[in-house]
Amino acid sequence: MSFRYTTKMLHESALLTDLYELTMARAYHELNMRDMAVFELFVRRLPPERRYLVAAGLPQVLEYLETLHFCAADLEFLGGLKLFSPSFLDYLATLRFTGTVHAVPEGTPYFANEPILRITAPILEAQLVESRVINLMHFQSTIASKAARCVSAARGKRLVDFGMRRAHGAEAALCAARAAYLAGFDGTATVEAGKQFGIPLSGTMAHSFIQAHDSEEAALRRFVMTTGQPTTVLIDTYDAERGAYRVASLARELKASQSPGQIRAVRVDSGELTAQARAVRGILDDGGCPEIEIILSGGLDETQIDALVRAGTPVDGFGVGTRLDCSEDVPSLDMVYKLEVYAGKSRRKRAHGKETWPGTKQIFREHAPSGTYTGDSIGLADESRPGTALLEEVMQGGRRVTTLPDLAASRDYCRACLERLPPALKDLDGAHDPYPVVISAEVRALADRLDQSGE
Amino acid sequence: MSFRYTTKMLHESALLTDLYELTMARAYHELNMRDMAVFELFVRRLPPERRYLVAAGLPQVLEYLETLHFCAADLEFLGGLKLFSPSFLDYLATLRFTGTVHAVPEGTPYFANEPILRITAPILEAQLVESRVINLMHFQSTIASKAARCVSAARGKRLVDFGMRRAHGAEAALCAARAAYLAGFDGTATVEAGKQFGIPLSGTMAHSFIQAHDSEEAALRRFVMTTGQPTTVLIDTYDAERGAYRVASLARELKASQSPGQIRAVRVDSGELTAQARAVRGILDDGGCPEIEIILSGGLDETQIDALVRAGTPVDGFGVGTRLDCSEDVPSLDMVYKLEVYAGKSRRKRAHGKETWPGTKQIFREHAPSGTYTGDSIGLADESRPGTALLEEVMQGGRRVTTLPDLAASRDYCRACLERLPPALKDLDGAHDPYPVVISAEVRALADRLDQSGE
Numbered sequence: 001m002s003f004r005y006t007t008k009m010l011h012e013s014a015l016l017t018d019l020y021e022l023t024m025a026r027a028y029h030e031l032n033m034r035d036m037a038v039f040e041l042f043v044r045r046l047p048p049e050r051r052y053l054v055a056a057g058l059p060q061v062l063e064y065l066e067t068l069h070f071c072a073a074d075l076e077f078l079g080g081l082k083l084f085s086p087s088f089l090d091y092l093a094t095l096r097f098t099g100t101v102h103a104v105p106e107g108t109p110y111f112a113n114e115p116i117l118r119i120t121a122p123i124l125e126a127q128l129v130e131s132r133v134i135n136l137m138h139f140q141s142t143i144a145s146k147a148a149r150c151v152s153a154a155r156g157k158r159l160v161d162f163g164m165r166r167a168h169g170a171e172a173a174l175c176a177a178r179a180a181y182l183a184g185f186d187g188t189a190t191v192e193a194g195k196q197f198g199i200p201l202s203g204t205m206a207h208s209f210i211q212a213h214d215s216e217e218a219a220l221r222r223f224v225m226t227t228g229q230p231t232t233v234l235i236d237t238y239d240a241e242r243g244a245y246r247v248a249s250l251a252r253e254l255k256a257s258q259s260p261g262q263i264r265a266v267r268v269d270s271g272e273l274t275a276q277a278r279a280v281r282g283i284l285d286d287g288g289c290p291e292i293e294i295i296l297s298g299g300l301d302e303t304q305i306d307a308l309v310r311a312g313t314p315v316d317g318f319g320v321g322t323r324l325d326c327s328e329d330v331p332s333l334d335m336v337y338k339l340e341v342y343a344g345k346s347r348r349k350r351a352h353g354k355e356t357w358p359g360t361k362q363i364f365r366e367h368a369p370s371g372t373y374t375g376d377s378i379g380l381a382d383e384s385r386p387g388t389a390l391l392e393e394v395m396q397g398g399r400r401v402t403t404l405p406d407l408a409a410s411r412d413y414c415r416a417c418l419e420r421l422p423p424a425l426k427d428l429d430g431a432h433d434p435y436p437v438v439i440s441a442e443v444r445a446l447a448d449r450l451d452q453s454g455e
Numbered sequence: 456m457s458f459r460y461t462t463k464m465l466h467e468s469a470l471l472t473d474l475y476e477l478t479m480a481r482a483y484h485e486l487n488m489r490d491m492a493v494f495e496l497f498v499r500r501l502p503p504e505r506r507y508l509v510a511a512g513l514p515q516v517l518e519y520l521e522t523l524h525f526c527a528a529d530l531e532f533l534g535g536l537k538l539f540s541p542s543f544l545d546y547l548a549t550l551r552f553t554g555t556v557h558a559v560p561e562g563t564p565y566f567a568n569e570p571i572l573r574i575t576a577p578i579l580e581a582q583l584v585e586s587r588v589i590n591l592m593h594f595q596s597t598i599a600s601k602a603a604r605c606v607s608a609a610r611g612k613r614l615v616d617f618g619m620r621r622a623h624g625a626e627a628a629l630c631a632a633r634a635a636y637l638a639g640f641d642g643t644a645t646v647e648a649g650k651q652f653g654i655p656l657s658g659t660m661a662h663s664f665i666q667a668h669d670s671e672e673a674a675l676r677r678f679v680m681t682t683g684q685p686t687t688v689l690i691d692t693y694d695a696e697r698g699a700y701r702v703a704s705l706a707r708e709l710k711a712s713q714s715p716g717q718i719r720a721v722r723v724d725s726g727e728l729t730a731q732a733r734a735v736r737g738i739l740d741d742g743g744c745p746e747i748e749i750i751l752s753g754g755l756d757e758t759q760i761d762a763l764v765r766a767g768t769p770v771d772g773f774g775v776g777t778r779l780d781c782s783e784d785v786p787s788l789d790m791v792y793k794l795e796v797y798a799g800k801s802r803r804k805r806a807h808g809k810e811t812w813p814g815t816k817q818i819f820r821e822h823a824p825s826g827t828y829t830g831d832s833i834g835l836a837d838e839s840r841p842g843t844a845l846l847e848e849v850m851q852g853g854r855r856v857t858t859l860p861d862l863a864a865s866r867d868y869c870r871a872c873l874e875r876l877p878p879a880l881k882d883l884d885g886a887h888d889p890y891p892v893v894i895s896a897e898v899r900a901l902a903d904r905l906d907q908s909g910e
Contacts, residue, residue: 015647016625018617019658022646023682027660030681033667077650083684123667130661131645134620135628142623162473165589166787168597168631170471171624173590190586191477192470195532203474205482206585208794211802212488212578226485227478229538236806271807322787331786332621332777339663347666351691352726 014070014092015077017131022078026088028124035343037123038360039130040115041137044334051425052109052435053333054148054414055116056179057140059106059404061133062395065097068129097125101395104363105405107144107182107414108390109421111437113378114363116141118391123342130337138335139172143179146302146327148418150320151184152426153306158317160202161188162297163325176325182411184418189319197407204232204267211237217246224254230264232295235280240268244280248287265293265316273298274313281314295319301328306428348450357439359446363390371420375436383442469525469547470532472586477533481543483579490798492578493815494585495570496592499789506880507564507890508788509603509869510571511634512595514561514859516588517850520552523584552580556850559818560860562599562637562869563845564876566892568833569818571596573846578797585792593790594627598634601757601782603873605775606639607881608761613772615657616643617752618780631780637866639873644774652862659687659722666692672701679709685719687750690735695723699735703742720748720771728753729768736769750774756783761883803905812894814901818845826875830891838897 028034043053070078070092078084078092099121110116117137119126150159161180167173170192177193187200194201205223213219220233220243235243244266251263266284268276273296284292296308297319305318322328338356339347346358357378364377364387379385394402405413424432483489498508525533525547533539533547554576565571572592574581605614616635622628625647632648642655649656660678668674675688675698690698699721706718721739723731728751739747751763752774760773777783793811794802801813812833819832819842834840849857860868879887 013625013647015650016619016628017646018619018644019646019649019656020644020660021658023658023686024660024664024678027664027678027681028667031677037663037667039663074650078646081649081656127661127663131620132625135622135624138621139623139627164471164473165586166593166790167590168594168623168781168786169590169626169629170468170587171626172594173471175624189473189475191472191474191533192468194474194536195470195529201474201536203476203478205475205479206582207804207806208492208494208582208802209479209482211794211804212483212492212797214800222486223479223482226482231478238805269806270809326623326786328786331623331781331783335621339666342667345669347663349662349666350693351662351724354725 012064012067013074014068015074016135017128021128021131023083025092025124025128026084028127029088029091030085034122034124036120037126037339038341039119039126039337040340040361041117041133041335041337042113042115043110044336044354045112046434047330047333049329050145051427051432052111052145052421053141054144054183055104055108055110055137055141056106056144056182057137057175058103058117058394060136060140060175061117062101062400062404064132064136065099065101065129065395066398066400068095068097070095095125096398097121097129098398099125099395100393100397102391102393104390105392105413106410107417109417110363111376111435113357113437113439114376115361115378115391118360120360134335134337138333140175140179141335142327142330142333143176143324144183144414145333146324146330147180147183147185148414149302149428150305150318150324151418153302153309153428154318155309157309157315159185160317160319161185161190161324162319162321164190166322167325172325178407180324182407182414184411184415186317199407205234207234207237207269210234216243217250220246221250224250224261224263225259226261228260230262232265232267233263234269235266236268236270236276240271240276241279241283244283245287247292248284248289251289251292252287263289263292265295267295267297267319269298274308274311277313277315293317297321299323302428346446346450348447350451357443357447358450359443361443364388365390367420372422373420373435375438377438377440378443379440380442380446383440385440467519467522468529469523470529471590472583476583476586478538480547480579480583481539483582484543484546485540489577489579491575492581492794493796494574494581494792495795495816496572496588496790496792497568497570498565499791499809500567501889502785502788504784505600506882506887507566507600507876508596509599509638510559510563510565510592510596511561511599511637512592512630513558513572513849515591515595515630516572517556517855517859519587519591520554520556520584520850521853521855523550523552525550550580551853552576552584553853554580554850555848555852557846557848559845560847560868561865562872564872565818566831566890568812568894569831569892570816570833570846573815575815589790589792593788595630595634595637596790597782597785597788598631598779599638599869601779601785602635602638602640603869604757604883605760605773605779606873608757608764608883609773610764612764612770614640615772615774616640616645616779617774617776619645621777622780627780633862635779637862637869639866639870641772654862660689662689662692662724665689671698672705675701676705679705679716679718680714681716683715685717687720687722688718689724690721691723691725691731695726695731696734696738699738700742702747703739703744706744706747707742718744718747720750722750722752722774724753729763729766732768732770748772752776754778757883801901801905803902805906812898812902813905814898816898819843820845822875827877828875828890830893832893832895833898834895835897835901838895840895
């Protein structure tokens with residue numbers, strides 16, 4: 001009943017799965033169904049608010065698969081459920097993931113129906129990992145896709161993730177920071193994310209620091225002096241313009257005295273931000289501090305960033321919090337992990353509105369001579385089609401066959417990919433044609449054959 | 456750069472905080488500001504989609520506070536940032552939370568501006584814990600509030616959390632299961648949540664199990680036979696009505712043979728659910744299986760549950776997934792943690808649109824003779840006001856002063872509280888007067904005095 005993860009670390013628990021994965025595993029085990037299955041991970045449809053998605057979360061998936069095991073406490077708990085035979089629990093005790101994984105590189109833009117991850121393994125293993133594989137890839141893809149829109153809207157201005165407090169738990173905070181950085185953010189305020197992933201950290205002060213002093217002027221001065229280096233201060237605790245006058249005066253004094261503590265930037269977190277920023281910019285410039293930057297925050301998302309930039313707001317960077325870390329407008333994607341092949345035979349789900357394209361598939365992406373992507377096709381993996389095949393083998397026999405790029409390299413790759421997207425896709429409004437994705441004739445023919453021959 | 460939390464468990468990391476909490480801590484330390492601060496946690500305003508909220512997450516907050524410490528690896532990382540002096544890092548090495556915590560019991564309904572948690576501690580400690588305290592309380596409150604609406608809509612029908620795969624990470628999946636159970640759900644599919652919190656587990660089979668067989672009939676038979684106990688089967692992989700005929704026939708056979716494996720329920724996960732459920736109910740009843748229950752799932756939320764129940768859909772339970780675990784319509788609340796008192800003096804933030812009510816406060820809740828709540832007032836903690844004072848001391852000197860109720864007891868308490876809410880608040884549409892919450896004259900007078908005297 002406790003929240004302590006005494007037996008192993010939370011993110012490693014083999015019990016981070018839906019019960020039905022285990023009841024199906026039991027059935028596969030007892031029915032001796034040990035043939036290879038192919039499962040593919042894809043998003044069934046794009047939400048209207050997204051013109052493209054960004055793949056993220058692969059290193060976490062591979063780490064999960066490589067370390068998957070049931071410890072004694074897991075097995076004891078499962079035994080207590082009275083659902084599983086001792087022989088099945090003995091089997092679970094030795095279970096390791098032995099499959100093959102193909103995936104698109106992290107940071108790759110993708111579209112509806114495109115398989116971004118494929119797992120080929122004995123069906124019991126491939127099925128068992130479904131819940132956590134989706135859980136990891138879904139969240140980071142959701143955030144990277146939102147963050148990429150913020151990056152487009154910011155047009156080169158600095159973006160920092162401020163969202164930990166309203167992210168959905170600890171792992172969400174860390175993975176949101178990671179996914180946002182992958183998609184082009186410049187840093188995060190979440191310290192543990194800096195430690196885990198090497199993301200640049202950013203952060204300054206809260207209103208409470210100002211409020212804990214009897215005077216705002218004293219609070220600003222004391223904060224900068226103890227910091228002993230260039231720093232950002234918050235100026236809207238009582239009145240942003242009055243705060244700006246105080247900053248200009250203090251900054252002149254600090255410059256004159258060559259104090260190690262200097263004011264590098266001011267942050268405004270409330271009110272009508274364009275008007276506030278203009279007033280503050282004027283006060284700072286008139287006060288001899290044109291070098292002090294302005295950071296804006298407070299419930300921002302890509303739409304507001306876009307409006308602020310378009311309005312010519314004098315701003316150098318944005319803190320983006322809740323609406324990024326929760327992906328407020330699109331908190332979930334219709335991402336699924338579906339059986340495509342079992343025992344060498346293609347499979348197709350035909351539940352109403354949830355039909356799948358069968359077979360082991362590949363994404364082929366074509367581009368113009370300029371490098372701009374012109375369209376994708378989804379074909380069978382063994383088809384020969386024009387374009388670059390995006391899915392690559394990253395794990396075989398349960399072990400990585402390649403060293404994934406580090407986060408900074410994936411961030412560079414993501415930026416390069418986003419530059420190659422048709423520009424209209426990066427407009428925030430959705431009033432454009434969708435990116436062309438076709439299903440190959442071979443995939444369609446396979447679906448037809450299955451519909452006619454099977455259940 | 457790895458996702459392994461090698462030094463301690465993720466949820467315990469003292470670095471799960473925003474950088475500014477640490478830069479402010481450094482300033483408080485170096486300025487020798489060691490006076491007591493009072494911070495209160497509250498939601499500034501209710502989203503239009505919520506008429507009340509449900510407090511959740513307190514045991515996790517207390518565990519975090521009790522175990523808070525910086526380990527050697529944390530300090531080494533912080534040292535590498537070149538932001539903190541060795542003497543400050545030495546101080547952090549010995550830091551423990553020594554404060555007092557008051558909170559409303561878990562499961563308590565609450566409203567805008569009501570402080571549901573109050574921390575009184577030396578300002579450095581009280582400030583440092585802000586990010587993680589909000590992170591824990593915000594998410595569970597968000598989910599419990601959503602889940603309570605589902606419980607009202609389901610009118611006694613069984614509800615199970617199916618949302619792990621699209622929850623925002625591992626902790627979100629676990630805490631969503633917990634918060635939903637607190638608010639009246641009957642169980643979860645997330646196995647680790649069953650282990651951590653003792654929540655009843657539920658789960659059956661996925662479409663892939665059916666697809667891995669050449670015939671649906673064989674798949675159903677083999678699943679039930681290997682299960683060896685009453686179980687739920689999924690019938691819409693190809694066609695729900697055809698699935699229902701197969702189930703009726705198989706169920707009769709299993710009953711006749713007194714097999715330990717029996718069909719207890721069928722699940723339908725796609726299509727127009729009322730029509731499907733009616734057709735399936737008819738087929739099962741006509742087929743001599745009136746005892747087989749019908750479970751519906753597939754993108755459900757409280758609005759759809761309400762519509763299904765109102766339409767008289769023959770249904771015994773619902774699986775609620777993504778829209779619950781992401782709180783799809785309201786993925787975040789405007790929950791904040793604000794300084795109210797420092798060094799014996801009340802404090803007020805006046806940033807535009809983000810003004811706070813100052814002072815150490817208490818919630819007083821009144822009720823009619825019938826038990827129904829009639830309204831709340833927010834007064835100063837030392838005011839004498841009508842109604843029940845909701846905030847209770849739960850921690851003193853960094854140690855719990857009371858044993859919190861276990862999750863099942865909190866669930867009972869939550870149910871009793873929700874029964875006492877004015878019925879109109881539980882209507883899903885928002886076309887009713889809000890619950891009355893008044894700010895006491897003493898709090899207003901204190902705010903006026905601060906506005907006149909201070910910054």
